[in-house]
Amino acid sequence: MIAWTREAMEGRLVRYGDLVPCETAFLDSLTPGSDEKENFCIIGPGVAENGSQFVHIAEPHGFNIGGARQPGGCVNSQHSHVTAEVFVVHSGRWRMVFGPDGRDGHIDVEPGDVVSLPVRMFRGFEKRDEGKGFLWVVLGGDDPGRIAWAPDVFARAEATGLKLLKTGRLIDTGRGESIPPGAELEEPPSPQQLAEWATPPMAEMEKAVCRGRDMEGNPQSRLAGEGVEECGIVNLTDTADGFPAGPIRGGWQHGFALRQLRIAAGAFIPAHARSEAEVVFVHEGELSVCWPEGEILLRPGDTLSVPVGVARKFGNRGTGRVVAYVVRGGDNPGAPQFHASREAG
Numbered sequence: 001m002i003a004w005t006r007e008a009m010e011g012r013l014v015r016y017g018d019l020v021p022c023e024t025a026f027l028d029s030l031t032p033g034s035d036e037k038e039n040f041c042i043i044g045p046g047v048a049e050n051g052s053q054f055v056h057i058a059e060p061h062g063f064n065i066g067g068a069r070q071p072g073g074c075v076n077s078q079h080s081h082v083t084a085e086v087f088v089v090h091s092g093r094w095r096m097v098f099g100p101d102g103r104d105g106h107i108d109v110e111p112g113d114v115v116s117l118p119v120r121m122f123r124g125f126e127k128r129d130e131g132k133g134f135l136w137v138v139l140g141g142d143d144p145g146r147i148a149w150a151p152d153v154f155a156r157a158e159a160t161g162l163k164l165l166k167t168g169r170l171i172d173t174g175r176g177e178s179i180p181p182g183a184e185l186e187e188p189p190s191p192q193q194l195a196e197w198a199t200p201p202m203a204e205m206e207k208a209v210c211r212g213r214d215m216e217g218n219p220q221s222r223l224a225g226e227g228v229e230e231c232g233i234v235n236l237t238d239t240a241d242g243f244p245a246g247p248i249r250g251g252w253q254h255g256f257a258l259r260q261l262r263i264a265a266g267a268f269i270p271a272h273a274r275s276e277a278e279v280v281f282v283h284e285g286e287l288s289v290c291w292p293e294g295e296i297l298l299r300p301g302d303t304l305s306v307p308v309g310v311a312r313k314f315g316n317r318g319t320g321r322v323v324a325y326v327v328r329g330g331d332n333p334g335a336p337q338f339h340a341s342r343e344a345g
Helices: 006-010 151-160 190-195 202-208
Strands: 038-043 055-057 063-070 075-080 087-093 095-099 105-109 112-115 121-126 131-138 161-164 170-172 228-234 257-264 268-273 278-284 287-289 294-299 304-306 312-317 323-328
Touching: 038 304, 063 121, 063 323, 075 151, 087 095, 087 278, 105 202, 112 202, 112 228, 121 294, 131 257, 151 161, 257 268, 257 312, 278 287, 287 304
Parallel strands: 038 055
Antiparallel strands: 038 063, 063 131, 075 121, 087 112, 087 131, 095 105, 095 121, 161 170, 228 257, 257 323, 268 312, 278 304, 278 323, 287 294, 287 312
């Protein structure tokens, strides 16, 4: 069995303050109104179009983790994904806007809310309040494919010098980069594609949101205990670890389950292991993560990938509650394997 030193575990930890942004990750990055956004690849390369985008953790997990940080009024332009895209709102107030021209409707979200948007439909988002805000994003699959931009994104990018190749590579002609000989430029979606990627009715879109204020602890969770609640968010089916399907299901595959953990001051989850990838993102409070060789304290905005099979104990040594979001690989994650009695921890 591998002994996970503190140094090795810290290699799987991405502190919020250490995030390395890319300010030209996408075709719209220099377009006025979208030119102040920062994009992050936390786990996996995501869908970034800039080959220089820094990837914090390259190890395949079965899903990708990214992030977007934007000031008030900054817009992420209309685009479409071929795999699941799930947003956890960490800070700021945001508007999710639908349709190739942004006119099919919108949903407003705030810290603690989670949104899972359908594949093959156009979406964009805007930071609505003052100051910078951060979205933590989960994308389905080790290879989440490429995004498709709405037609007007191509038109507005013309003046910025950014060109997108059919291979998905971004070329910045304004900085002297040249289009390789024989390379073809990506084209806007055809009218037929636009029709195929139509926005579902808004009544259906509302089902893609789980409000933080509405998240309820599942008493059947194997992690539930005194001062500990685990809330289901994205569950496509009834799962082996005691969760019913929902509240967010969707008619498309995700390849992961998403949960919220709430741990009261002084409470803990006893040592246990998992057979699937598990990534923890702290939204509120300070989370203690212990394993046989050490302990790490996670603060708001931090992300930790816990190695498969390693016994981990989550605790709250502070005076306020901890709220964390947890991604587990697969649509049907298995039950945790506790390494000792729950009382002993």
